[in-house]
Amino acid sequence: MSNYKKNCLDHLFLLVKTLSKSEKRNFIIYVNRIKKNQNYKYLELFEIINKMDNYNEKKILDKTTISKKQLSNVKSNLYKQILISLKIQHTKNNYDIKIREYIDFSKILYNKGLYIQSLKLLEKAKIIAKYYEYNTILLEIIEFEKMIESQHITRSICSKSRELSTDSKELINKIKYTNTLSNLSLELYGLYLKVGYVRNEKDKIFIETYFRANITVFNIDNLCFYEKLFLYQAKVWYYYIQQNFIMCYKISYKWVKLFHNYKKKKKLNSISYLKGYHYLLDSLFYLNHYYEFSSTLKQFEKEIKNNKILTNENTYILIFIYTYTNRINKHYMEGTFSKGIKTVIPSLFDKFKKIYNRMDHHYIMILYYKIACLYFGSGDNKNTILYLLKIIENKKKDLRQDLQCFARLLHLIACYESGLDENLDQKIKSTYKFFIQMDDWYIVQKEIILFFKNLGKFYPNQIKEQFKKLRDKLIKYNNHPYEKRTFLYLDIISWLSAKIENKSVESIVRERFLNKFK
Structure with a gap:
């Protein structure tokens, strides 16, 4: 590859x-x-x-x-x-290209001294730009109109100049507000890509302070489509980073509903629509709302199948990553890891090979980690290690530091499970150093590392008791505001329960699912 x-x-x-x-x-x-x-x-x-x-x-x-x-x-x-x-x-199919074409033609006509014809084409461009809310391009059109009106006699009505001036001022204010929201959204997303979820009180205070300093007072009813979209995006990432999945669900639901209210935007802004669906599904997954997750995933795949979303190279990649990560998530929830490997993995790799060279490292790392966890749940530690090493050997240390940290932790567990523990001490030291280097050294991680470090001191008949002690320690942090983040990446409790009860991870998760949902 x-x-x-x-x-x-x-x-x-x-x-x-x-x-x-x-x-x-x-x-x-x-x-x-x-x-x-x-x-x-x-x-x-x-x-x-x-x-x-x-x-x-x-x-x-x-x-x-x-x-x-x-x-x-x-x-x-x-x-x-x-x-x-x-x-x-x-x-x-791309109205912004059509608008640009009108602007280009109008400039050619303007350079030939055909001012009236130039203005007529600009008017056509303006109608499309207003309808589809291309405000930045609309401002460019108005500025061009102002230049023609101010320099040449065009026989326009006297109020035209005042109208253009008013439109320009209103647009500048609207664009400024939209840009503020889009910048906030982008910067929060960038922060998530770098470090993942908040790790401590310091992270939480920083995120809250930054968000409040950059969000302004608004009336939601007065916002246009794009203002609402960027506002929902910023709020989703704000709550997502804080692991507040209830609020993340509520806002991502509004995000998706916004597109249902503006149906024409589904094909014009398909990427944003897909991302909204992804965060809605992700929130339901972390909240363990299985039935709503399943119905939402089914609706998502139905819209894709019925061509409700514009398909191009960009959207195809997102559709691929969101479809397959959520299909894998469904198998996580159901405890059907082995079935997931048989039904999901073959078609996943068939498509993955064709688009791998066009996928960014962030999506590739997510996919590798999801695949590794699926193999781990099925008991296939060899393949678990194979896909975790693809993340561990990645040179981009500043991208998804959280995934890189927990990939090392799961790698440690998979090596122990597979019997590849001849260099376990070295692997423990390497994992420990990486957590310190990434400033991601917290109680749950410490307890797991310490457990493996001390494991060699006990006789085989004492090992099960050590697993029980570790599980009792970690369960206390299952709802801790910061320590619980480990459990979002790694179902360590199910693994410990499997070791204690002499069962497979798959059977433990499956039993839990059947007891709750069947």
Whole structure:
């Protein structure tokens, strides 16, 4: 897989490989619209790259009339022509591109001195921008209109200048408020990506202070769609980081409902809609609301199947990660880990191989951890270790430090379970050092590390008693505001219960599920 990613580092090759059949067909039509284009070298380059499984520059030079000296320019030209073709094809589905096109045409007309015609095109652009709430572009249109009105006699009515000035001021205020909310949302999300959930009182105070300092007084009824969206996003991440999943559920429900009230936005802002669904499902998972989780997941997959959400490369990746992580979560809740491996993993990897090179490290780490936990629950420690090592060996230490910490903790447990404990002392020291380095050294982690450190001091007939003692210690922290975060990443209590009762983790979780929901 890593070799495939390396081969895809050429941007042109990657772009060609992401083209759908219709996009390739439209590109061929586009370049052949003039007969002489059939001999263009960039079309020759396109055809050979399209047939390649891996990028091979030597093969390109051997199989085409392109010289090594020409290759760089031909590649640049092909890249540009593909983008132009895509723009033409997708303008009808992307209203912001259509607006930009009107603005570009109006500037051409303006430069030719055709001011009235230029203003007419700007008016068309303005109607679309207002309807779809593209306020930043709308401000650009108004500023262009102001420039034309102020410099040229356009025979507009006298009140036009005052109207444009008023619209501009209102838009600036609206954009400023929207940007404040979107910045708050983005910065909270960035903080979560870095460290995960709040770890202590200091983290909690910092998050609360930051949030209150950047949120302003508002009347929800006066907010437009995007203002509400960014407000809900900021609040969801604010509560999510604090592990307040009840409030996270309430706000994420409003987030999803917002799109149901503005149905046209589902396809225009599909990524935000998908993220709202994800946090709604995640909240239900952590609250252990199984029936509502199942029905929400079913509704989510139904909307995907019925094309209620725009599908492109960006949304396809999110649909993939959210669908499969939540299918795995469902098996966690049900205690059907082995079934999950049989029913979820094969199709997951089939799709994963195709999009791996376009997924960011954050999503890849989440997926590896979910897969590792699924294998651990099924008793397959070998595969658990395999996928945890993919996280542990990751070089991006500043990304999802929480996942990296708990991957090491689970790795320690899986090594013990699999009998690979000849270097257990070294693994314990390495895990300990990493927790200290990441400033993530708290009571539950300390107790688990100390348990493994002292395990060698006891006789086999004393081990079960040590498991009981550790479980009794950890259960006390199950509802602790900060210590409970460990249990969100790792079901250590089920593992300890399995060791005490001489059962599998899967049977322990399954029994608990059946007792509660059946």
